[in-house]
Amino acid sequence: MEVLSFLADGILVALEPINLLLILIGVTVGLFIGAMPGLGSVNGVAILLPITFLVPPGSAIIFLAAIYYGAMYGGAISSITMGIPGASTAVATTFDGRPLALQGRASLALVTAALASFVGGTVANILFTLFAPLLANMALSFGPPEIFALMLLAFATFVGLGGDDIPKTIFSICLGLVLATVGFDTISGEPRLVLFDIQGFLRGIGFIVLAIGVYGIGEMLWTIEQTRGEVTTTNPKMTAKGMLSDTKEAVRRGWKGTWIGSILGFFVGVLPAAGATPGSLMSYGVAKMVSKNRDEYGKGSPDGVAAPEAANNAASTGSMLPMLTLGIPGSPTTAILLGGMVIWGLTPGPRLFVDESEFVWGLIGSFYISNIAALFINLAFIPLFVWMLRMPFTILAPLIFVLSIVGGFAASRSLHDLWLIVIFGLAAFFLRKFDYPLAPAVLAIVLGPIAEPTMRQSLLLSSGDPMIFFTRPIAGPITVIAIILILLPAIKLLRPKRSKGAA
C-alpha cells in the first residue's frame, strides 16, 4: 500500500521535535479556547495565524490544525460543566451533557466526550487516509439540490427532538428560520429584515449569539427560578478509581452514539457547504432516532454526549479533505487555514497532494498525533473542570454570566451582539416557561442559512420546477427519506395511541 508508506513518512514528520512541541501547545491552547463560551476554533486559528510565520509552513499548519482539534475537544467542556456551548460545534453536547453534570455525573460526561472525540477523530483520519480522492469526487457531486436534500434530512431527524409537542417544535423551527433570514440575502443581493434599521442586523444573527443567549443566560435564569437560588449539585467526587469506572461506563453506554457520530460526522464534514456544526446536530438526531431508549435522551444519555462529540471531531477532519484535495474550505476554520496556505506560498487545489506531498502527509500524520495528544491532555484536565463544579452556585452563576458576556463579545467585538444575547436569554426563559423546546430553533439558525440559498439555487437551475429535488440520482433518495421521516410523527399522531415503549 503506497498510501501507508506516505502516512508513515507523514507521522515521522509530525513527530519531529518542533512539530511535536507545536502539537502539544496547539492542542492545549485549543482546548482552552474551545472551552471558553463563544470562542471556538475559528477565533483561535484567526488570532494565532500571524504567529505561525515564525516557523516553516509545514509546522505552521500542523500547529493550527492542532488548535482546531483541541478546540473540538474543548467545546464539550463548558457544554457539560456550565451548559453553555463552548463552541458552535458543541451545542448538541449540552442536550445530554448538562443533565448528566446536574446529576453529579460530570466526569462521566467529560470522559464520554473525550473518548467519543478520540474515536471520531481516528475513524475520520483512517477514512481520510484511505479514500481521500474518492471522497473528493463525492463532495463535487453534491450540488445545490443535494445539499438542500441533506438539510431537509437534518430537519427531519430533529422534528422529534423537542419531545412530544410537535406544533411547538415546528413553531420553534420556524422562529429559528426567520432569525436565520435576517441580514444580507446573497441570491437577490439585497439586505432584508434589517430590524428597526439597526445596522448590526446587516451582518445577520450569528448562531453563537443565539446559543449563548439561550443556553448561557436563559438556562441560568431558569435554574435560578426553579431552585430559588439554592442549587445543590451533587458533590462530584474525583478519584482515579472513579474515573476508571466512568471510562468503562462511557464505553458501555456511549459506543453506539460514538459510531453514528464518527461516520455521519465525517461524511457531512466532507461536504464543503456543511461542516462540523450541522454534522454534530444531525448525528445527535440520528442517534436519538435509532436508539431503543429514546426517552433517556435529553435527560442524561451518554450516547447523546458521544454522538455529537464524535461527530464534531470526525467532521473537523472531514472538512480538511475538500481543503486539501480541492482547495475549497469545508468550514469557516478551514477557510482561514486556506488563507494561511496562500500566505505561506502554497497553492491550494487539486495539485497540492502531488506537488506538496510532504506538506500534506505531514499534516495528515499530525492529525493522528494531535488526536492522541488531545485525548490525554483532555483526560488530564478533567479533574480540574469537575472541581470547578464544586463551587457554590452563588459564585458559579455570576461566573457563567460573565463568561457568556465576555465570550459573546470576544467572538465578534460588537456590542450589538451583546444586547441580542441578553434579549435572546430573556426570550428563551419565557419560552421555556411555556414549554417551548428551544433546540429546534438553534438547529434552524444553523441549517437555515445553508438550506435556504441551496433551495433557491436549485429552483433557479430548474427554472422553478421542484421536481429537481426528486429526479437527480443523489438528491432524489435523500429527499424521499427526509419526507417519510417528517411524515412519520404525523401518521403516529393520527393513529390511536399504542402502549408506549413497546418497541
Next chain:
Amino acid sequence: MKLTKRFFLGMAAGTALATLPISALAQEWQPKRPIDFTIMAGPGGGADQIARFVQSVVEANDMMSRPLVPTNRGGGSGAESLLHLKDARDADHTLMVTLNSFYTTPIRQEGLGVDIEAFTPITMMGVDPFVLWVHKDSGITTFEEFIAKVKEMDGEYVMGGTGTGQEDSIVIAYMSGAFGLDIKYIPYDGGGAVAKDLAGQQIMATVNNPAEAKGFYEAGDFVPLLVFSDERMETFPDVPTMKEKGHDFSYYNQRAIVGAPGMSDEAAAYYRDVFGKVYESEDWQSYLTSESLSPLPMDEAQTRAYWATQVANHRKLLSEIDG
C-alpha cells in the same frame, strides 16, 4: 496591573531602542493604541487573505509600534464595514481593506448614506483582474465556441457567481449585453463555492479572480477563455482580452487599504509610509506575481480621481443590470 504595564513599557522601550537607528525620529505621529483593521468581507476570501498577509508582513518586520487587529465585517455586502468606518469614533486608528463593494454597495444601498469620497486614501495594494472559465469536459476551448454554445442552449446555459450586483455579475452582465447572450445566473455566497460547483460541473462557466480558480487551472480542470484586463495577462499569454474581441471593457477588483473619513493628515502619512513599505517588500511583490494581481501604484490625488471614475462607471454598469 501596574507591574504588567511597567513590564510592557519596558519591553516597548527596549524594542524602540533596538530599532532606533532604522526608523525612529523620522516620524512625528505614531499610533497610540491597537489599530482597527476592518475587512470588508468574510473570512477566507480574497480581501481577508490580503489583510492577513499584510498583517503578517507588518508583524514579521516590526513595522508598527501597535498591532493591527483584523476584524471581518462583511455583513450587507460590506455595508457593515462602510458604516463602521463612517461612524468611527477614532478615525486615526481605523483602517479598512476593500474590494469593489466599496463602490457598489453605497450605490445599491443608498439608504446607508455613505459617501466614499469622504474616506481617506491610504495605499493601493494592487488590482485583481477577472477571467472567464469553463470546465475542460465541456470541450469548449475558445471564446467563440463559448458564444456559440450559449446561443445554442437558448437561456439554459448556467453560470455561477457571487451574487447580483457583485463584481462578477457586472462582468457577466456586460458580456451578455455586448454579445446578446441569455445566461442563467446562479448566485453563491463566495468564490470558493462557485469554483467547487464548476469543478463538479453543477454550473457550466464562471467569471472569477485568477487566485480562486488557480488550483483547478493548474490541475487542468478549468480552461480560461477570456480575460477582462487591459492587456493580456502574463499568466495566461494565449488568452485574448475582451478588448481584442472588439469591446472597450476591462474590469478589476480593487485591493486597497482605506482610512476612515476624517483621519488626520499626520496619521494618514504614517500609514501611507508603513503600507508603502509593505507594498515594496519582497513578500508582497511575490504575492502579486503568484496571485496574478496587477500593480497599480497611486498617490492620494490619483486615488481620489480613480475613485471618482470608478463610482461613475459602477453607477452606469449597475443601472444597466438593474434597469
